[in-house]
Amino acid sequence: MTEFKSLSEQELMEELIQSGEPLVVFLHTPLCGTCKAARRMLEVASHLLPAELVIAEANINMLPGLVSRYRISSVPALLVTSADRIAEPEIYYSMGSVERMLEFIRRVTS
Template sequence: MKEWDAASWRKELEAAEAPFALFVHTPLCGTCSVARRMLGVACEVLPGLPIAAANLNVMPELAERFRIQSVPCLLLWERKGEARNAYRFGSVQELVELLRPLRIKAL
């Protein structure tokens, strides 16, 4: 999972091809740490998954632009320009089912 930085996130977002996912987190959030580990397992189950990560502390404009209400948040782009937010990280299986369509469309 590639980590976006504050200086280039806008370029990364425009260059990204749909479908893809963006894991939005903060470094001191315990729930974010658990969600990242769960996403790591989901990425092993779905190799080649188009996913990146972004630290919301250094890019608050991202929260405004996509109306992020809390972290962890998973932004899902199924089509260019259309994103939806997912806040539930219930289990690895749920994440795999949520992310599987992104991998299928990316192939």
């Protein structure tokens, strides 16, 4: 099973500011069944993404500042940013298939 880096709000905000590697953050809540299914899809997708891509996860209940700043409207969600961090992170809510998830991540991170 793929291990995702678990981040606190402070760590996540620092990661979003620093340039370096592209970043994918899986936002979820602990009791969300849809989040569990989306996480499994992301685990499958992660095997088809570059090894240097950082994939993190965070419980949205512990991120009030991030929710407010990026106007996160629901979970599960992916917050994806490119390596240069010039543009604001893009948010992906529609976890319909692994293929669409991969397309979105590759578009933003390339």
